[in-house]
Amino acid sequence: MDILAQPIEVDSAAKPGFARPQLDLELRNIRKRYGDFIAVDGVSLKVRKGQFVCLLGPSGCGKTTTLRCVAGLEEPDEGDILIGGKEATRDPPWQRDIAMMFQDFALFPHMTVAKNVAFGLEMLKRPKAEITARVDQVLKSFEIAALANRKPGSLSGGQRQRVALARAMITEPRLLLLDEPIGALDYSLRETVMLELKLLQKRSGISFIWVTHDQNEAFSLGDLVVVMNHARIEQMGTPEEILQRPATAFVAGFVQGNNVFHGRAAGTSDGLLAVDTALGRFHVSSSGSAPAAGTAVSFSVRAEKMTDLVGDEHGNRVSARCSAIEFFGSVRRHLFERSDGEVLKYDQFGAQAARIELGQLVTIGWRADDTVLHGMAG
Numbered sequence: 001m002d003i004l005a006q007p008i009e010v011d012s013a014a015k016p017g018f019a020r021p022q023l024d025l026e027l028r029n030i031r032k033r034y035g036d037f038i039a040v041d042g043v044s045l046k047v048r049k050g051q052f053v054c055l056l057g058p059s060g061c062g063k064t065t066t067l068r069c070v071a072g073l074e075e076p077d078e079g080d081i082l083i084g085g086k087e088a089t090r091d092p093p094w095q096r097d098i099a100m101m102f103q104d105f106a107l108f109p110h111m112t113v114a115k116n117v118a119f120g121l122e123m124l125k126r127p128k129a130e131i132t133a134r135v136d137q138v139l140k141s142f143e144i145a146a147l148a149n150r151k152p153g154s155l156s157g158g159q160r161q162r163v164a165l166a167r168a169m170i171t172e173p174r175l176l177l178l179d180e181p182i183g184a185l186d187y188s189l190r191e192t193v194m195l196e197l198k199l200l201q202k203r204s205g206i207s208f209i210w211v212t213h214d215q216n217e218a219f220s221l222g223d224l225v226v227v228m229n230h231a232r233i234e235q236m237g238t239p240e241e242i243l244q245r246p247a248t249a250f251v252a253g254f255v256q257g258n259n260v261f262h263g264r265a266a267g268t269s270d271g272l273l274a275v276d277t278a279l280g281r282f283h284v285s286s287s288g289s290a291p292a293a294g295t296a297v298s299f300s301v302r303a304e305k306m307t308d309l310v311g312d313e314h315g316n317r318v319s320a321r322c323s324a325i326e327f328f329g330s331v332r333r334h335l336f337e338r339s340d341g342e343v344l345k346y347d348q349f350g351a352q353a354a355r356i357e358l359g360q361l362v363t364i365g366w367r368a369d370d371t372v373l374h375g376m377a378g
């Protein structure tokens with residue numbers, strides 16, 4: 001299956017009335033309330049041309065509301081939205097250079113695939129001959145030409161997804177807004193679809209804003225991942241930055257594979273901050289100005305940075321009993337009961353010989369350099 005057999009030609013910047021701007025989208029301090037409830041609280045974001053941006057966070061954190069503000073389906077109470085450098089905060093959806101794709105795909109059930117795909121161009125009142133030629137080209141590009149006369153009800157989930165994407169991209173919008181677009185797809189289909197989408201997005205040059213609560217999706221697809229919690233942005237960065245340097249205890253806890261610790265700062269020596277926790281005193285590398293003694297702090301260590309082969313360099317240690325062993329793809333994860341009621345995770349490559357047995361009491365250690373001190377106590 002190769003939906004990239006023919007490239008989608010897109011040059012939004014060449015459209016009349018648009019100077020070539022630096023940013024496809026800019027959100028400046030967006031706030032949205034529903035009565036007393038704040039759904040989006042001071043969200044600012046810059047999306048460069050052709051970027052794939054994932055809004056990631058738990059249910060109810062404000063991802064969809066942020067997307068709906070960009071789409072013009074909600075009006076923010078405060079803040080500005082610039083699309084392609086042009087103020088668009090109060091423009092209706094059809095005057096924004098955007099398209100949307102929803103989880104249920106929202107295809108018109110009574111229309112054929114070809115009619116569904118043509119819809120955007122018909123709304124723009126393009127000449128009939130141009131619409132026919134362009135629909136033919138796009139149906140071929142997305143490898144759905146054979147489905148042209150079928151109705152959405154007779155298509156598989158993967159086919160419907162492709163029709164919805166073709167319909168959204170045919171008008172060559174500057175921004176494509178996608179709300180959990182593969183959430184309804186079979187798990188086995190998702191990996192293939194994600195790869196196709198990523199290649200297609202890069203080739204088209206259209207910026208994607210993709211809402212998801214699934215971190216695997218966000219880390220596979222996003223050039224920029226924006227982690228939201230309680231209506232605010234907790235952290236944004238490349239997948240690598242978020243995985244390696246979680247900025248807050250929330251981000252560290254939300255991202256798989258982190259061990260998060262809470263405690264109080266207890267002084268610095270030799271560039272290491274001592275932190276007193278319920279499990280004892282640990283040392284954390286701290287590059288910036290160290291928090292004053294007594295300040296509540298949190299830090300995290302990735303499960304693959306832990307070891308049971310403890311040497312002098314592993315200054316931080318805990319003894320705990322192994323309560324479960326699980327496999328995540330090629331990784332063997334050991335879970336230990338921590339005395340504070342949390343779970344300690346320690347990952348080894350599954351290809352390595354197993355050293356730890358269920359129920360075994362083990363000393364697990366890690367280096368101070370492998371800890372990440374969070375910017376705020378969470």
Ligand SMILES: Nc1ncnc2c1ncn2[C@@H]1O[C@H](COP(=O)(O)OP(=O)(O)OP(=O)(O)O)[C@@H](O)[C@H]1O
Pocket residue numbers: 034037038039057058059060061062063064065066213
């Ligand atoms: N029209 C509305 N009226 C009142 N509250 C709303 C409305 N729309 C959203 N909310 C509330 O705003 C909060 C954020 O909702 P939003 O849909 O943006 O979250 P989300 O992060 O997209 O969640 P999910 O992943 O579950 O879709 C939620 O608590 C939701 O109940």
